[in-house]
Amino acid sequence: MRRPSTRRQNGRLDLATYEWQLQNYANLRTRQREGPTVVAGVLLFLNELLPTSSDILEWIGESREDTTDIPCERHWRQPSDIPDETKLKRAIHVTAVTPLSQERALSEFDAVVQKIEACRGIEVAGRSMFAVCKGNPDDKATCDACDAKTFCPELVSSKKRGRMAYTRPDRANQKVLRTIRRQDQDRLRLRICCEGNRYSPQRHRSHGDWRRVELLRSLYCSTTR
Secondary structure (H helix, E strand, C coil): CCCCCCCCECCECCHHHHHHHHHHHHHHHHHCCCCCCCCEEEEECHHHHCCCHHHHHHHHHHHHCCCCCCCCCCCCCCHHHCCHHHHHHHHEEEEECCHHHHHHHHHHHHHHHHHHHHHHHHHHCCCCHHHHCCCCCCCHHHHHHCCCCCCCHHHHHHHHHCCCCCCCCCHHHHHHHHHHHHHHHHHHHHHHHHHHHCCCHHHHHHHCCHHHHHHHHHHHHHHCC
8 A cells, every 4th residue: 555644534544543553553462472572663555665656646635735744746747756765765654662652542442442332332222323323424435335325314414415525536537427428418318309209310410420329329228128
């Protein structure tokens, strides 16, 4: 994976969350009482050694929004532009492990577990899951992966208010979306002409090639039988 940003967004965890997980792993290792004392943890983000174009675009966006601890220079647009020293710096992240940092991480872990157990207990007592667990529709990636996304009241109400988190599609997806919209428009025109046997080739001379119209007409008729 690539190096995360310093702020959680679009369902992706931030760098502090991975540091928090590392503190819990270090505590488990310390409890085994085997080997030397854990004084540091290392996170490796191997994608930074050979970043893709999308990785660089996300990095540029994080640098613009000041949500990365290692910003991207303006003239870095391709993987070959990034110095090896910077790639290694972004790929390797070392965080200190102390008794205080472990205690803080364990306290946060216990707080999350307590919330889960409390919600579960109230749900077992007879209340609805949605009345117990508060949704977070602003986190689009989490909603996409949730099994309750088709009937979640929080998600439905957020869509009505128009504040559902939106992730701008990349250029390839934008091209696909434009193609789908054009096909939907063509199907709508064909539906108007197909209904009541009023289909007329002359009405579609301005909407593209005749063969394309014939193909779309067959697709429409096959999907409406």
